[in-house]
Amino acid sequence: MSAADLSIGGARAALDAGDLSAVELADAVLDRASATEAQLHAYLLIDHEGARAAAVAADEAIAAGTAGPLTGIPIALKDNMVTEGVETTCASQILAGWEPPYDGTAVAKLKQSGAVIVGKTNLDEFAMGSSTENSAFGTSRNPWDTDRVPGGSSGGSAVSVAVGSALGAFGSDTGGSIRQPAALTGTVGFKPTYGLVSRYGLIAFASSLDQIGPFARDVDDALTLFEAVAGHDPMDSTSWDGAVPDARPTLDAGPEGLRVGVVEEMNGEGADPQVLARYREVLSALESAGATLVDVSMPSIAHPVSTYYLIAPAEASANLARFDGIRYGHRADGETVEELMARTRGEGFGPEVIRRILLGTYALSAGYYDAFYGQAQKVRTLAIQDFERAYEQVDVIAAPTSPTTAFKIGERSENPLAMYLSDVFTIPSNLSGHPAISVPAGTDDAGLPIGFQLLAPALGEPVLFRAAKAVESLMGVSARPRLEEVAG
């Protein structure tokens, strides 16, 4: 077994015991990346030099007895997290070559914790998509079947953790962009409560929905990664300034006595029959282990996709106004400033980003604001109220993560609406700002991973992680994809 196959917890124990050095671990992970990248394209950039230097520093910290939970652990970052001096593109031509002059807060915290940053992972351009097919720099491939997508938008991060070209990774989740690729690759993907992780230095897509979160092999590791980046940040005025809820003490409390909500409107209808079968199997297993299943109704989440695809593009159209060819990134020629900006943006953005900017601009424009954006924000309020009523009866809510397993590359790329419907089970917790996690729940007949999703109320991380760990104990940690088929 290569050190690249260790969990973060396993690697921590080996590093602290002196059975493994951080340099050896970094080399094992970089070797794994060399063996798999030609096929999978998880990374846009691998920082060999930076990773080795961080590993040397980590070995010194371990020897000095000052190591923390992530010292020497190789981590991958989605390429919408800005990294000082290391190219950050958001998988867009408009930012090609940009070397940020600062680190985002989450990145700075990871560096301070002694983590080894392996590189920057592929995504759908500006995190807009569910497959990585919208990346300007090529699609990542699913290691379980390389003809299929890994999910998105944080597809590269998911793949890196699935194959061991990182031990953990971070992504961002605006409508499911961590949980859906986690489900499609057999990894754990966690979206924290909105505001628990600073968004400073996360290139903004939809500011009221975006949240940074981890990918990991198991639930313990996901919690370790979350703990390293959570907390209030004065640089992000939307960040939560109360205490970060501590999920550690109750992590292993088990399923007994847990009230698990099964939502009529999110019960998997319209999902692939095998996804649905796995979902029901996990519910039965939870019930047999002592959890109580409770039917709840949430009529206002009947239109999650419609609500989301008005709010997110509207916010995106405002956020992406900053990419104008003046201060950074690509610039086209123009006789006037306006012409320069319009040409820069027309050339620099890919089709999905243009589609969403147009959609958002329309939803915010005079005469349509109340009917579209304004109405969507009100429907969002109703959805939050539905959740709050549901959580009076239950501790967590269960749902499938994605209605299907990994789909074929190209299958949905010509039909934006079909792609958007991939997010139907993940969007509600972005609208509500609540935490949610996807944990592996076996595979379909073709061997493709299936995810099981758990949702909890705002700041309900302790009960969410407890429930996720209970599911993991019942269903097991996902196997690795067969690397001999993707290496070489």
Add this chain to the structure above:
Amino acid sequence: MPIEIDVAHVARLARLSLPEEDLARYGEQLGLILEHAAAIQGVETEGVEPTAHPLGIVNRFRPDEVRPSLDRGVVLEQAPDSTETHFRVPPALDAS
């Protein structure tokens, strides 16, 4: 029914210069997406407050203190065109 939109006008508002044939295609796709999205217009929202922050956090203020910012030279280095002290752009105002 797909919703008809004046996509050229929207593109102008968004400062996006796009070829004619692309505009037509985007217009068609947006019409279909908006037809689906319009479903929310049937939801009764009389008297419902719109959500701004999911946890209800409102404006935050910090002391107005002088603090170091990014180095100007480092920032200008990333610009497509700059002088030693400024970003350089074509005329923003009509000189005539």
